[in-house]
Amino acid sequence: MVNTPFRSVQVTVFLFLISVIASAQVQQELAPPYNIKTVSFRVNNENVYPYFRLGERFTLEFDDLFGNEADYYYSLTHCNYDWTPSSQLSINDYIEGFDNQRIQNYQNSFNTLQIYSRYTLSFPNKFTRILLSGNYILKILDENRDVVFTRRFIVYEEQVSVPVEVKRARNMDVVNEKHNLQFSVKTDAFVFQSPLQNVKVALFQNGRFNNAIYNVKPQYTIGNDLIYRYNKETQFWAGNEYLYFDNKDIRNAVNNIVRVTAGEIYNNILYMDEARANEPYTYYPDINGNFVVNNIRLNVTDINLESDYAWVFFSLSAPAYYGKEDIYIGGMFNNYAKTDEYKMEYDEKRAVYEKAVMIKQGFTNYMYILADKRGNINGKDAIDGNFYQTENDYNVFVYYRMNNERYDRVIGMGYANSENITN
Incomplete structure (x- = not known):
């Protein structure tokens, strides 16, 4: 085929349109793979919602269960209100320095059955300082610069009051x-x-x-x-108050744990949960979906590196929901991810939903999320009901x-x- 000037123009326009469409895509959060756990934004060593004042210091931290000190990198993208990339900004407009840098702060676990490497990415750091408020998507990349997982966060100014x-x-x-x-x-x-x-x-x-x-x-x-x-x-x-379990003493059956069994790592079997939608509201304190890593074993010097992982066995009696929509276990511990790793499986003989999830020990809030096959959440028919209290x-x-x-x-x-x- 003859490559005429007209055809060259067509190709150029086509490629331009493709690039525009790609840049206009909504930046969704990509859940991490199985080996990446306990991802959280933190301020002053406490887990926080992903909102930060412009100039505030914060970190993103996560564990890699492979424990092989792999190289991870990061990149930042400023986004519009609708979470599409801010196409009118260059990276130099919203970052002082550079991104696409290797995460240099990592340490290996010790005194744990499950090995892991813990990574800490701080902002600002010696390479990167955020200059503008707005929506941001943070991408964590592997050594091949392939995306491992992403997280949204918001940087805000205090120019107006919002009662x-x-x-x-x-x-x-x-x-x-x-x-x-x-x-x-x-x-x-x-x-x-x-x-x-x-x-x-x-x-x-x-x-x-x-x-x-x-x-x-x-x-x-x-x-x-x-x-x-x-x-x-x-x-x-x-909604309803979050459910919880507390396995800071990972070897003992207390605080909603019915029994503990040993394996390559500890197994913590929780008491069965009952769907609460048709039950009266009962108040008890929660931490609104958050989690606190903790280990009360004697002589622990670093909670973050000496806290172990356990297989946590969830079970839910909610037969009325079977065959309608999917049920997931969610909280800040997994960023409410609706993936197969957290999707409950139904045992027809026992009429019970079940799932085992590997979670770092401590105090953990969780909820059951009802969603359709496309991942759309059904808040109206929530497993645990909705109560104005x-x-x-x-x-x-x-x-x-x-x-x-x-x-x-x-x-x-x-x-x-x-x-x-x-x-």
Whole structure:
């Protein structure tokens, strides 16, 4: 075939369109492979939701169960409000220095049956400092620069105040099952340009991205204040308090562990959970999906390196859900991943869902997640029900792109807890 100038132009346009489409793809979180465990963002040595003030120090930490001191690298991508890459920014706009660097801080476990290497990636570090607020996707790469897993996080400024209240739903069909967020955006520092188009908000429950609420416009304005007083658009299914187990003493059957057996690593068998959707609400404290690595064995000098892994055996009596949708075990310990590793299997003879998951010892919150075959979460028919009394954390982020600005800034964050719910 003759390569005419016209054909060359066609090829060039085609390749350009392909690159545009690729760059416009929503950056989803990719769950890590089996050997990568206990991935968490941390501030001051505590697990936190993935939200950070611009300039704040934080780390991403994870364990590699292969324990072979493999080389891992990282890259950062700034994203728009909708989690597509910020195509109008170059990497030098949002990073001072370089990314695509090797993670140099890692240590090997000791005094554990399960070996692992623990990696710590700090920001800022000697190579990389984040310059702009906004959405970010952090990619962890292997030595071949293939993506191992990814995590979303949000960097925000404190340019506006965002007072938030948690209210009971007003529509009577869900008044006992949902939380409604009412909030406003206030500032005297500047005047919003075209707020209906340029200001956007994102609402989060307990640090989760998989049930966040987007694309809610201000209901009305009072001067420069933006007011959000919706009835339905800002509602979350309230859920129930998280379940938990505590195996900081990995060899003893206590704190929701019915028995312990020995193998290559310890097996912790939990008491069977019953679906709580049709049971009365019962309050007990949780940590809203978080986990705390811990080991109370004598003479432990480093909790993070001397805490062991155990096979944790979950069982759930919920036969009414069989054959309808899939059930997953989720929490911050696995970033609520809906993968086969955490998908429960149904034993028809016993009418029980079961799954064994390898989890690092300590105190762990978890929940059962109902989802369809495409991974869409069914909050309405939650395994453990929805109760307005449930205590949840809520965060509201405010995004703003001024006229002719090239990226979505995050100019403020609001917080509220449903413990202070009002009618």
